[in-house]
Amino acid sequence: MLNESELHQLFQYARSFCSQRADALDLVQGGIEVYLQKVTANKKVENKMAFVRKIIRNRFIDLYRREQRFEHESYQELSVYDMSVSTLEGIMISRSELEAVWVQLNEFDRDILFHWAVLGYSTKEIAELLAMPLGSILSRIHRLRQQFASDKSKPPVNKEQGA
C-alpha cells in the first residue's frame, strides 16, 4: 500500500504532465489501481513507485496523445554531448524564473527534470527508466540548459499543456 508521502509524490509527478488537477488525479488513481491489481494477484512489483510512475506516463501518452493535446516535438540529436548532468547542476535560478520556464516546457522535458531533481537519478538511470536512448536524454538536457539560460527572464506564458 502506498503511504501519504508516496501519494503526494505520485501526484506531483502526474502534475508535471497535466496542467489540470483533475487530470493528474485521474492518472494517479489509474496507476494505483493497476498496481493494486498486481498486488492482489500476488504478482511481485520490484519498485512500486517506479511501476506506478510508468503506468502514469503510459496512460498520459495513451490518453492525451490520442486526444491530440500532446504535441510531438521533433529534435535533432547532437553529435557531441557533455556526458554529465553538470550542464544542469550549475544553473542558478529563482522561483519566479523557474515558474516562467516550467510552463513552457513540454511533458518529456518535465519528466526528465522530475527524475533528475526530485528523484535524484543520473542521466543513464533516467534513460533506462524512461526507455529512451541515452543520446536522446542528453540532447534534451542540453536543450533544457539553453532554454533555462535564454528564457528564464521572460514573463510567464499561460500555455496549457497536457489536458
Place this chain on the structure above:
Amino acid sequence: MSKIDHDTGASSSSPECPQALDVALREYLSSDTLNTDELAELMSMQQFRLGSEPHGDVAATSRSFESKRRRRWSLVAACCFVCMAALGSWRYVGYGLEGESNTVALIANELASNHIKLKPLDIEAAQFSTLQGFFTLVDFVPRASRFVIEQGMSNTLLGGRYCSIQGNSATQLRYRDAVGRASTVYQAVYHSDLYGDIPSLDRGELPLEVSVKGLDLYLWVEKGLLMVWVRPPPQ
C-alpha cells in the same frame, strides 16, 4: 536575461534569491500536493481494494461494497439476490461473482466518477457510424449495443471521447434521455483476466446491475466487448 550577482547569488531583476536548479525544482514541485479529500479518497481506495476496513470520511459506496461482498460469499446466488435487493445496493440477475467483486467495484467506481465529471467530448455526433469512423486509435470498433437500444429507446446520441477502464483503452459514448439527463456507455475489449467474469448477452445472460454514487450501472459483455452503461436512476 536577468543578471545574477555571482558573489551574492542575488538576482538584480528578481527579489528572490536564486538557488541551484535541482533545489529550486524540488521546492517548486513539492509545493503542489494532494488536498485532504483527494488524499483520503486515494487511501480509502487502496484500503478497500486490499480488503482493509475503510476509515475516515469514506464514501458510503465502499462500505456498501465491502458488506455486500461478505454476504455474497455465504449465500446461494438466488438468496444473494434477495439480500442485495433488500439492501438496495447490489442486484444480481441470476449471476454469481465469486472472486470478481473487487474488480467490478473498481470498474463501477471508476466509471461512475467518469460519468459525474463528464469531460468534454472528443467528437459530437448523432450517428453511430460517425463515431465508429472516429475511434481509430482503439483496437476495437465500438458497437451499438442491443441492450442499450432496447432499454434506452428515447435516448439521443450526443458523441464520444477516448477514455480508459482500469488502465486499458476504452471509449465513452454519451447519450441524453428524454428529460435531458446524460448517460454514458463505456466500451473496451473484454479480457476475463482483467475484468473478471462478466455476464454475456451473447450467452443469453442479463447484465450485472449495480448502484454507485447515486447512479445505476449495468455491466455486460457483448460481441467481445466489455460494456458498461451508467445512467441516473429513473425518476
